[in-house]
Amino acid sequence: MKSRHIKAQITSFCFILPALTVLALLLLYPVVTSVFYSFTSKHLIKADYEFVFFKNYIAVLTDPDFWTSFLTNIKWTITSLFFQIVVGFLAALAVDRIRKGKSFFRTILIIPWAFPSIVIALSWKWILNGVSGFLPNILVKMGIVDTVPQFLSSANLAFPVLVMINVWFGAPLIMVNVLSALQTVPRDQYEAAQVDGASPLQSFLHITLPHIRIVMGLLIVLRTIWIFNSFDMIYLITGGGPAGLTQTVPIYAYNVGWGLKMLGRSSAVTVLLLIFLLMVCMLYFRILNKWEKEA
């Protein structure tokens, strides 16, 4: 009887074994390797390397370029997240409110979500192109500006334009998730509030927000990480330029690893990045846990 029980346990375990193997080999092991290489002089092409202790970390932490990238990264994350949430949240409220065309707007508004990063980059570069781009030329034609603006190569415009493209891409995800969270709010509470004479704003603050704040909190955690880590979009649209103005930490890490060919030092950068994200997430999860207990 006992051996049969053990056998049953083993078959149950076989179901999750492949998934655990993937997690261990493709996520845990590489992270450990990264930490290891961050203490070595590993080169992209040369085979031999040696142990250098904290040399990579010291080199990174004393590089003003790293700190500039870090600040740019924080600016990039906060502004992108803020506008994604504002635009996406309002879109969700609007779709929730209207009666006709709900699924039409939903379907059209999620288009950016499906875009591969390279197509995001190429299409926006073409739309914003400083010679034959649609937007710069239409702005001139409408008399809003005198000369064709150089959206992606001008020092003042490149960063905000990049953030706008990121909002274009990320707002749909916020909208869809908020929309499905809104469905979980019981309608009769709104009706009761209306009978009691509550204003729409009061209903929103006292019924809607408390109901969806946990989903919102989690969304913010996930989006923060994603935006902080985003590599493709920046790399493909500006490559960190002009003059390093849009260089974030992942781009910096790529340039160190594949530009300077110093994989060891690049590992040190990415390990620092991970440590920072872990700290941010711990803070977030502490707040979320508190909310869950209150709910």
Next chain:
Amino acid sequence: MGKKKLLRRGWFGTTISYIYLTLLAIIAAFPLVWILLSSVKSKAELAGDPTVFFPKHITFENFRIVFEQLNFGRNVGNSVLVALSTTLVAIAISALGAYGIVRFFPKFGRKLTRVLITTYMFPPILLAVPYSIIMGKFGLMNNRIGLVIVYMSFSVPYAIWLLVGFFQTVPIGIEEAARIDGANKLQVFYQVVLPIVAPGIVAVAIYTFINAWNEFLYSLILINSSEKATVAVALKSLEGQEVLDWGVMMAASAVVVIPSVIFFMLIQKKIAGGLAAGAVK
């Protein structure tokens, strides 16, 4: 009178909602529309007046160049192969895993979901360094199988996350009945559970396919010949050419983005919201 109608909604707010949504819809759809319009314009028209919206003459010359001169069909083939293999393997692993978590290890499962969220935190650029070293060691550099293996790293956690939600909807009573009839665990899984969650699995599979089809960074780092390049990297290399031909680039972009958009529209209702919902449960 329907219950919903009890809620009074002012016309003003509704009008504002429509105006806002129409504006957003135009912005959201514009790049796709512009890609399609530019792809069928001639070189002269593209260089002429950039603010003219519709092409005067529709030409498929750009698409001909994409497929005949640039051999883009080969890259499409690579991407289909890689994305399809990734999807099949990832869904097999994740369906077993998600079911195992829901049915056999619910307590451990809750912890595992937290771990999955943590893997979300790993910067892709952090994984890129060890992947390039490890793949080099195993001779899987510039190899499409190597790429499929690496793609498991994001597709499996994502798929498990979404699938757990679908498996939770299967009533345990049905499974117990089958067990009493003498079916073993694997048979119950195949013959009873899978058919019930099939629509969910198809949606997750399509989502996995789109993500693999769209992937850029790992493909950039692990594949270094144009013969084996995926569509994303092949598109990037078009931009590196001396004379930029935007018509050709938009035609190639259309080939890459259209399948993603169509597939995504088909499954969005099923996937949408699953992300947040699955994690809260």
